[in-house]
Amino acid sequence: MNVRDTIVAISTPPGRGGLGIVRISGSQARAVAEHILRFRRPPRWQPWSATLAELPDTEGHTVDQVVVSFFQAPRSYTGEDVVEISCHGSPVILRYCVEQACRCGARLAQPGEFTLRAFLNGRIDLPRAEAVRDLIEATTLYQARIAAQQAEGAVSRRLAPVKQQLLDLIALLEAGIDFAEDDVPVPSGAEIAARLRPIEEELRQLARSFDYGRLVHDGLVLAIVGRPNVGKSSLFNRLLEQDRAIVTEIPGTTRDLVSEPASLEGIPVKLLDTAGVREGSDPVEKLGIQRTLQAMADADLSLVVLDLSQPIEQADLALIERARRQGRHLVVGNKSDLPRRAEPPQLDAIVSALTGEGIPELRRRIVEAAGPSGAFELQPGFITNLRHAQLIQQALAHLEKAGEGLHTLPHELLLLDLYDALKAIDTLTGATTAEDILHRIFSTFCIGK
Incomplete structure (x- = not known):
């Protein structure tokens, strides 16, 4: 080229x-x-x-x-x-x-x-260039807004003072080494540690923000599971805001996975409606149940749906326990519009898929359970890119190594770790980036961009 x-x-x-x-x-x-x-x-x-x-x-x-x-x-x-x-x-x-x-x-x-x-x-x-691609590929308005902020330099602006503080520290150590004979003061270990502390803290905040940023960038897979006739398909349609799955009073209506993309609080979500889990003899139904259990294992988050109008059964408890062992999950009590007869041991949300009661709160709980947001979504420049997150972790590792050797290593060796941290930050922003990495990044763009 x-x-x-x-x-x-x-x-x-x-x-x-x-x-x-x-x-x-x-x-x-x-x-x-x-x-x-x-x-x-x-x-x-x-x-x-x-x-x-x-x-x-x-x-x-x-x-x-x-x-x-x-x-x-x-x-x-x-x-x-x-x-x-x-x-x-x-x-x-x-x-x-x-x-x-x-x-x-x-x-x-x-x-x-x-x-x-x-x-x-x-x-x-480089972060702004990568944000252009994310803006083009955005599937929700929230994704587009975050990508637009990054395309305007939000990540770069957060990194600029960090890099400047690191450069100042490097210059201070270099001066102490190069001009020692001219009575240039050599910084003490305590002074170096004090200068390292705000650099590390800002990088740790950026690294932590990737938990939420990855959710914004990649979205999540949400499996809706439960016994037959607890209202999984109705809840699926309600979250999707359209009648996508067939809903009847006949248990076992859903035999296979039904998947649709959706947006919850601006986060892209792949919703999975699954077959009801029970002891079935029908070979087709058994296959559907196997796929349900596999979907639970593969999903980022599982919603275990219970029918609050019926007493809790052992199958409900078994599903809750399976979801607990596999990771992130929410237990959702459905049919709150009917007289309540169930008292489950765990209940994270109460909804009525029929009337829509409790659905807005459930949407918020899903996003909170899938990844921490809190202050991150209020900050411009949180990390959504895996490459950025890995380089920030590399910079942190080098800074921590420098901190560990403050009182035992000469300043010449501390500078090696500080320069390695600087190199990681420069690689993130593109100041020093190998040609093959540039090719890999830009080859994922569309031709006209």
Whole structure:
């Protein structure tokens, strides 16, 4: 990949639409556009302006009337000259426009190459570049809002003072070593420890925020389990806010897993409605029950649903115990609209899938049980990216190693650990990142971004 090439790609989603955008970036962007388009008068190429043009075919016949926008380097998305051609959203027209641009000297962009150039040209740092991808892939408005904050530099702004404090400490130790003969004071172990403490605390807070950030980024799988006829499918439909699963009074109506994506408090969730668990003789029902138990084992969280209008049975208690052994779970009492006859040993929420009573509270309890939120969701710049979390843990490990050797190691060796911590932070922000890592990150983008 030659980053000096002029590149072109369709930047709008595949398929037909009202508009489609072809983006050209590079030093020859204007020349390519002038070759493939027909302007009524020679274009003046005023930055941040738009003009009308025509896209002709090879015989000179007009194929489409387009709007051409120009963004001059370095004040563009990529930091290069960028021309965006807004066509009508016909796949045939968009492909033809790209083909003509390639014939006139442009190259088809690789996935993520526009954003890669923005990073290489200093327009954005690596966390902001990765947030662009997360924003494109967001499935809930909350995900989009968090990604937009990170694309604006929320993570980088939280790391900047940490890095500055670490640089100040490194400079202090370096000065004490290099200018010892000039009576430059050498910091004591207590002073170094005092300077390390706020750096480590901020990094620990960021590391802890990943428990909630991973939930926001990846979502969770939620299995709804219980005996037949306790209202699992009704609860599934209520959480989904649509009638997706068949609901009848006949026990065993659900024979297989039914899955649907949903959003709970802005968190993407894959809901699983499962077959009722009981001692069945029907081979098909037995297979459905096996899949229910497997879904419990694989899910991030299980909802064990009880029928509060009926006495608790041994099968209910067995399911609660299985869920407890497997990890995160909530016990939900359903049918609160009917006279209560059950007194289970554990009850985390009471709802009526029929009337909707208690559903908003259940939604909150699900998110709380799946991952801690609290102060994290109120802070801009919490960590949602596994790569970021791993690098922060690496930086913390090096700082802790330096702290352990404060009173036993010379400052030259402490500096090695501090520099390793700095390297981890710089790798996170992209200040020092190997080429193969950059390729792996940007190859996950769509081509037009």
